[in-house]
Amino acid sequence: MFTPDELKTLRDAFRGPLLGPEDDGYDASRQVYNAMIDRHPRLIARCSDVADVMHGVGFARDHGLPLAVRGGAHNGPGLGVCDDGLVLDLGGMRGVRVDPGAGTVRVDGGCTWGEVDHATSAFGLATPSGFISTTGVGGLTLGGGIGYLSRTYGLTVDNLLSVDIVLADGRFLTASADENEDLFWAVRGGGGNFGVATSFEFRLHPVDVVHGGPMLWPFDRARELMRTWHDYIIGAPESINGWFGLVTVPPAPPFPEEHHLQKMCAVVWCDTSPTPEAEARFASIRREFGAPAIDFAGPIPWTTLQSLFDPLYPPGLHWYWKADFFDTLSDEVIDLTVDHGSRLPTMHSTMHLYPINGAVHRVGPSETAFRFRNANFAQVIVGVDPEPANTDRMIAWARDYWNALHPFAAGGAYLNMIMDEGPDPVKAAYGGNYDRLVAVKDKYDPENLFRINQNILPSSMVA
C-alpha cells in the first residue's frame, strides 16, 4: 500500500506524531470509547493543524488506504477507527476561541464538549451540545446534536454558523449560509461524509447557572410518570428541558444507600430561566409529578450539569445502542417501554427519551440534512457494561426492546446513536433529504474516500 520511502515523505511533511503498530503508544491510540471496538489501523496520524489534515487525506487517497476520521472517539460503532487503514486523529487540534462581543465561538475539530464549555462558561455563554462532556464536537455536531439546550436553542447544527473543511481532493474551504451553501446544508446532519471538519463556528447564548439535575421516583410509578412527563414536556415552555430515563441507581454516593441498585424512573432537568421563575416551576413539577424519592434538582452551574454523568460512563465500557424517533408516546408505547425497561440487563444499561420539540421544530425538515423536525422524542436503548461476558445478554435485550417499539416509531433513528447497521437505517434517517445528500456527495466526494461513517453512497457506486 505504501513503501517506507513514501512513509518517510509523509513523516517529513507531518507536524504531529505518526504511529504504526511498532510504535510506543500505538495500542493506546487505537482505542476508542466503546471497549467493544478493537481495530488495528496501519497508521495513526495525530494532526496538529489543517496542513496535517491535508497531508493525511492526500496520503490515504493516493495510496488507496481506508480513512477513518477521529474526533472525540465516542462513536458507538467505532467509526473513528478502522482496520488496515489510516486514522486521522484530530485529538491534537483542540483550540477554542470565544468572541464574547459577537456571541460566537470557534472550535477546532478535535475538541470535546467539556473543552468548549470550559472556554465559553468563563463568559456565561454556551452553545447547545449533548448530555455528557467527554463527547467529541466533530461527530456530535455533524450528526445533529441533541442535548439539554435543544428545546431552548435548537440542535447543535441549528447553532452552527460555519465550518472549515478539508475535502477528498485536498482542497480546503469554508461552508456557511453564504458560502458553499450546499455543503453547509449537508454537514448539518450528514455526518463525516463530505470531508474533515477542521473547525466549527457556533452561536452562543447566555447560559450560566441553570436550574436542573435529576429527580428519581420508584419504578412502580414508571407508567404513570412517563405519561405525566410526556404531557408536560409537549406543552412546556422552551426554557425547560427534561429527559426521561429508566435507570438503575448506582451503588455510590451521592445516591442514598437505601436506593442503591434499585431500578427507578428519572427525569433530568435543565431550565435556563431566571431563578425565581425556575424555582416556582420546579415547585409545581414536584406537585404534579409527586415528590421524588431522590431529588437533586436545583441551581447548578452549566458545566457541572454537562459533566454530571461523566463519572458513571468513563471510557472503556462495552456499549451497544439502538434508537428511534417518536412523534408521540401512546399508552401502548408507554406500556412496552416500561415493560422492557424493567429488565435492564446491567447497572449501566438504560433507556432514555430526549425531547426534541420546542426550538428544534422551528427549523423545517428540509432546511438541514437532519430531518426529524416533526418528531417530539429521540429514544435510545443502550446496553452498557464493563464485562465483555455480558455483551450477548445486553445486545439481546436492546434488540428485543427496539423490535417491540419500532412499529410505533416515526420511521428512522438518530444516526449518532446506532451501531453500524448498513445502508437501510441511513436512508430511513434522511428520508426525503437522501437524494439531495447523494448529490452533495457526488460533488464533494465522488470516490467515497470518506466512507467510514454512516455512509451516503455516491450515485456512481450504487449497484
Ligand SMILES: Cc1cc2nc3c(=O)[nH]c(=O)nc-3n(C[C@H](O)[C@H](O)[C@H](O)COP(=O)(O)OP(=O)(O)OC[C@H]3O[C@@H](n4cnc5c(N)ncnc54)[C@H](O)[C@@H]3O)c2cc1C
Ligand atoms: C457517552 C455518550 C454520550 C453521548 N451523548 C450524546 C448526546 O447527548 N447528544 C448527541 O447528539 N449525541 C450523543 N452521543 C452520540 C455522539 O454524538 C456520537 O457518538 C458521535 O459520533 C460522537 O462524536 P465523536 O467525535 O466523539 O466520535 P468519533 O468516534 O471520533 O467520530 C464519529 C464519526 O464522526 C466523524 N467525525 C468526527 N469528527 C469529525 C470531523 N472533525 N470531521 C469529519 N468527520 C468527523 C468520524 O469520522 C466518525 O464517522 C453520545 C455518545 C456517547 C458514547
